[in-house]
Amino acid sequence: MLLLPQNIKPTQAALDKLAEFQQAVYAAGSYALQVEAAKQHFKAKNVKRNGTFRAVKKALTDMCSGARRCVYCEDSVGDEVEHIYPKDFYPNLVFVWENYLYACGNCNGPKSNRFEIFDPLTLAVVDLKITAPTEIPVGAALLINPRVESGMDYMMLDLEDTFMFVPLPNQSTTNQQRAERTIEILHLSDRDFLQEARRNAFNSYKAQLFEYVHSKALGANPDKLEAMINNIRRASHPSVWFEMKRYFQNGWLPKIDEELQQLFEKAIVDDVLNW
Ligand SMILES: [Zn+2]
Structure with a gap:
């Protein structure tokens, strides 16, 4: 969110x-x-x-x-x-x-x-x-x-295993309460199909990043590459993409997906963290 x-x-x-x-x-x-x-x-x-x-x-x-x-x-x-x-x-x-x-x-x-x-x-x-x-x-x-704040400043997605939202660690008591109640009231982590959908979104984002990196290496024209970036920006489950970037920035990716880590490293010259 x-x-x-x-x-x-x-x-x-x-x-x-x-x-x-x-x-x-x-x-x-x-x-x-x-x-x-x-x-x-x-x-x-x-x-x-x-x-x-x-x-x-x-x-x-x-x-x-x-x-x-x-x-x-x-x-x-x-x-x-x-x-x-x-x-x-x-x-x-x-x-x-x-x-x-x-x-x-x-x-x-x-x-x-x-x-x-x-x-x-x-x-x-x-x-x-x-x-x-x-x-x-x-x-x-x-x-x-x-409308005024990002849920990802209070919560994180577990991309390693469950694909559930959990409160961010080490935050103030009130922020922790806000994360917990939001997850509970909106049922963000107790609907099986959502966890499955986020897992699929993770794989889809990774496939799109793979395609981008390989198309660029093969000399694809800039318009085609720009269209690929826009597809990532407009895809559903944007929180999954946000979390993939945060895992990369925090150095957590190699532990869960070495290949994805390498894709991010290659796309960093193309400002991937702002996609
Ligand atoms: Zn909904």
Whole structure:
């Protein structure tokens, strides 16, 4: 789960419309009424015939890896407009562009309105589903937010064996909690098919790097090589590629794959770490 591109936005007309929809939610009155209005208005607006949401979905599609893969699992098609901060608790963010990403039903369903924050004073974890807030909750979210941060700053993928996400070692307690809860709430490490898909992605990235290095050695033209690089950049499971590069940079590759180590060494002159 990587930081999403920061330069993609829907049209200004769509952003203006979102602001208008948001005002109508505020106008509902009390917090409880705003939560109800948020749910109703979103259901009514998030439909095919609504031009604003067509523009929103176009921009969300451009943010996804591969063929519109879900931002969370990077595997299934992202076809649900996900509120990172759930509309059940944050009616003030229901029509806010920065609160959206494309997720798949498998990720969005179980996440639903599960949301936890750190109590601003004690740093205790507050489960909003249990505390049932009566006003906009105050406190930093535990869930990693790929619109503003990279999950890979908190988690790593085990490329040696399980292909599961695990928290990065040696981080602060709060960051460790954020990694653990994100992995658990989004079920990033307890779906067998995801581990299998990441293993396949690893092999596919390696094959593409092999093809690049050998095509270049055989004198392939620059356009063809550039197209190969772009294919790697647009592939699904970008976290796997990120982790392969991090393993290389940290000197962990020779232990698990000597051949891959050599491919990276050969491609380093072509700036492979920025692909
Ligand atoms: Zn997903």
